[in-house]
Amino acid sequence: MPELRELYDAILNGDHKTSAAVTREAIDAGIEPMELVSGYMVPAMDEVGKRFECEDYFIPELLLSARAMKAALELLRPLLAASGAKSAGRVVIGTVKGDLHDIGKNIVGAMLEGGGFEVIDLGADVAPQKFIAAIKERNPQLICLSALLTVTMPSMKTTIEAFKEAGVRDGVKVIVGGAPVTAEFAREIGADGFGENATAAVALARQLLQAA
Amino acid sequence: MSTAPIITDGAWGTELQARGLAAGECPDAWNLSRPEAVSEVAAAYADAGSRVVLTNTFRANRIALEGYGLAGQVEAINRAGVELSRRGAAGRAKVFASIGPSGKMIATGDVTEDSLREAFAEQARALAAAGADALVVETMSDVDEAAIAVEAARATGLPVVGCMVYDTGRNKDRTMMGTTPEQAAARLAAAGASVIGANCGCGIEGYVAIAARLRAATALPIWIKANAGLPELVEGRVTYRMTPGEFAAHARKMEGVAYLGGCCGTNPRFIRALAESCA
Numbered sequence: 103m104p105e106l107r108e109l110y111d112a113i114l115n116g117d118h119k120t121s122a123a124v125t126r127e128a129i130d131a132g133i134e135p136m137e138l139v140s141g142y143m144v145p146a147m148d149e150v151g152k153r154f155e156c157e158d159y160f161i162p163e164l165l166l167s168a169r170a171m172k173a174a175l176e177l178l179r180p181l182l183a184a185s186g187a188k189s190a191g192r193v194v195i196g197t198v199k200g201d202l203h204d205i206g207k208n209i210v211g212a213m214l215e216g217g218g219f220e221v222i223d224l225g226a227d228v229a230p231q232k233f234i235a236a237i238k239e240r241n242p243q244l245i246c247l248s249a250l251l252t253v254t255m256p257s258m259k260t261t262i263e264a265f266k267e268a269g270v271r272d273g274v275k276v277i278v279g280g281a282p283v284t285a286e287f288a289r290e291i292g293a294d295g296f297g298e299n300a301t302a303a304v305a306l307a308r309q310l311l312q313a314a
Numbered sequence: 315m316s317t318a319p320i321i322t323d324g325a326w327g328t329e330l331q332a333r334g335l336a337a338g339e340c341p342d343a344w345n346l347s348r349p350e351a352v353s354e355v356a357a358a359y360a361d362a363g364s365r366v367v368l369t370n371t372f373r374a375n376r377i378a379l380e381g382y383g384l385a386g387q388v389e390a391i392n393r394a395g396v397e398l399s400r401r402g403a404a405g406r407a408k409v410f411a412s413i414g415p416s417g418k419m420i421a422t423g424d425v426t427e428d429s430l431r432e433a434f435a436e437q438a439r440a441l442a443a444a445g446a447d448a449l450v451v452e453t454m455s456d457v458d459e460a461a462i463a464v465e466a467a468r469a470t471g472l473p474v475v476g477c478m479v480y481d482t483g484r485n486k487d488r489t490m491m492g493t494t495p496e497q498a499a500a501r502l503a504a505a506g507a508s509v510i511g512a513n514c515g516c517g518i519e520g521y522v523a524i525a526a527r528l529r530a531a532t533a534l535p536i537w538i539k540a541n542a543g544l545p546e547l548v549e550g551r552v553t554y555r556m557t558p559g560e561f562a563a564h565a566r567k568m569e570g571v572a573y574l575g576g577c578c579g580t581n582p583r584f585i586r587a588l589a590e591s592c593a
Contacts, residue, residue, distance in 0.1 A: 160491055160492025161490055205422075227381075252552040253327070253337045282545055282552070
């Protein structure tokens with residue numbers, strides 16, 4: 103019988119090898135996948151988020167924990183799918199047109215994956231049409247727009263306007279983030295929310311998709 | 315202030331935009347396509363009182379230029395960058411060449427330390443061969459990447475300024491990766507930096523304390539180029555509300571800084587205010 107507390111610790115400490123090993127043992131021992139996810143893995147990521155907010159953890163620790171979470175989730179995903187469990191939601195993420203920066207977007211994407219979301223990453227410098235095509239083809243519930251530069255912030259606005267023109271805006275939630283982005287700006291351009299950082303983005307994604 | 319700081323320059327991107335650079339266009343490419351505009355920016359800063367001007371080569375490493383399809387022009391863009399700042403400065407200012415981040419992160423596996431080392435070495439060699447007086451590794455969020463860039467720059471034999479961005483944490487006194495000014499000063503000095511600095515960030519107010527901590531952490535000269543506060547959205551336009559006079563007033567609170575200039579939100583008027591009040 104595997105010691106499941108080790109799974110919690112492995113994710114909290116960012117040890118992806120141990121998190122995969124304990125998950126494998128647990129699967130072999132016939133433990134319910136959902137018990138692992140809701141009993142150990144999600145609480146571990148919640149603690150990671152808390153430590154990030156308290157500044158015990160910074161971006162490197164977040165990324166390591168997200169990787170450990172993902173390693174366990176990848177082993178569980180086929181079992182979860184077979185048992186009819188749904189992912190936390192399907193997310194399309196990208197850096198808006200004119201902005202080539204993808205570090206922030208990649209961190210948010212990794213944390214969303216760690217949070218159990220299915221993440222479709224369109225990359226950087228993504229034209230509104232490309233987001234619209236992904237909405238139509240992949241049917242996501244949530245769109246995450248990233249920008250690092252003050253000069254590319256207006257591109258978030260034109261992207262959301264293009265969603266409206268294409269008639270796809272009402273079918274999805276849209277959240278925005280990036281160094282210069284503020285809650286006020288998010289409201290002004292008609293986004294559904296703003297993530298101050300990667301852990302806030304995951305909490306916001308959960309909140310918006312639960313309410314939907 | 316104990317001794318008068320050497321005044322450096324202010325923001326470049328917004329100055330190029332004022333001369334027609336479009337959003338999403340690679341500013342560094344203007345070294346080849348609009349050289350007169352680039353040289354004008356250096357001249358405007360020298361006119362305002364800059365005794366050190368930087369170069370329009372912030373993104374001119376192979377990895378960052380790749381995103382614009384310009385990876386084949388590393389040498390030409392960097393050489394032109396030094397020459398254009400030299401021309402604009404016209405003997406009034408030294409030319410310290412800018413080396414910015416790759417835009418990729420080691421921690422997410424998007425770039426390896428070896429490819430960073432190669433990319434920064436290639437850029438540093440081109441800048442040194444073009445006659446830069448010093449190299450400035452700036453706007454770094456990851457001290458591992460910064461240390462690699464400083465080492466590569468130092469290998470040219472030129473003096474190297476090593477600067478991080480402090481914009482994270484409750485007191486906005488850590489890098490994005492959680493590094494403190496004290497830790498960064500030690501790492502960058504060990505990598506071969508001759509000057510330790512901070513640039514960009516959340517505004518000059520917070521950099522007064524950062525400057526003091528860097529000064530306490532190292533005997534090396536200190537370099538500060540802070541932002542003019544945080545941008546605000548005014549009628550749909552991104553605006554920095556801080557005035558040159560306010561910026562200079564904050565700068566005067568910095569003790570013992572050897573090199574002083576501005577970053578985002580500053581322009582030649584801010585440099586003139588610094589030159590008049592701090593020099």
